[in-house]
Amino acid sequence: MISNCSLNRYLSLPNKTLTACFVIFAAIFAERPANADNPFIILQSTTSTQNSGLYDYLLPHFTAKSGIEVRVVAVGTGQALRNAEKCDGDILITHSKVDEVKFVESGFGTKRSNLMYNDFVVLGPANDQANIASAKTVYDALQRIVASQSRFASCGDNSGTHKAEKRLWKAANLIIDSAANPWYLETGLGMGATLNFAVQTNAYTLSDRATWLSFANRASHKILFQGQPPLFNQYGVVPVSNSNCPNVKHEFAQQFTDWLVSADGQNIIASFTLNDVQLFFPNAD
Helix, strand or coil: HHHHHEEECHHHHHHHHHHHHHHHHHHHHHCCCCCCCCCEEEEEHEEEECCHHHHHHHHHHHHHHHHHHHEEEEECCCHHHHHHCCCCCCCEEEECHHCCCCCCHCCCCCEEEEEEEEEEEEEECCCCCCHHHCCCCCCHHHHHHHHHHEEEEEEECCCCHHHHHHHHHHCCCCCCCCCCCCEECCCCCCCHHHHHHHHHHHEEEEEEEHHHHCCCCCCCEEEHHHHHHHHEEEEEEECCCCCCCCCCCCHHHHHHHHHCCHHHHHHHHHCCCCCCCEEEEECCC
């Protein structure tokens, strides 16, 4: 039947055959990806990868190789996961492994893969009122902040950094409630805005290293504690499941994932620097 439907012959076909041909052509074109001439995917992402400039450096390499444009929606990890659950994206890059695994186990994603890592750092004013620079552990540093009731600025936005901060308080056996602790200040904003707030209020805060290194308005703030295993910051990549979201561009998303975890993608991530400092360290599975 398909051979009888060649376009240069269809005008001479009987009406029934002609109708059948149009049905077949309609089915063929319906199966083509949307925007086949200008393919793109939506990446739901944490803000640190966007604010650091990584995507401006990384994504053109993929587009040049594949012809697929990657359009970034940069929000907190929690919001990115919620957006993807609602099918408002084709792929995720976030930094909360527990939530990413749950996302896949709940049927929203196909497979989670390690992508890269960096670390979190504890920042504060140079005068270091709580004397956390001499702390032996990050838990000791947090306990000193509580004991001195020094101001601490939290994103308070369910982002990957906020989730990591809450895990650290819990591991330090500290229960922090902004209502009961007026020194604990939740901004409800992203990391960049929270850093600005911390500087303006002379407060401590937790940040991923990439966002801090790309942050310009530092005033007297600096890294006061860093370099311990609990501050490890893992990023993952997860294609959104086309079983849960039938309209997701899974083939393109998987192509992007495969490239990110390939030697080519990993080498480009490793070569991204800011002021000659590497911001992300590839560690694909």
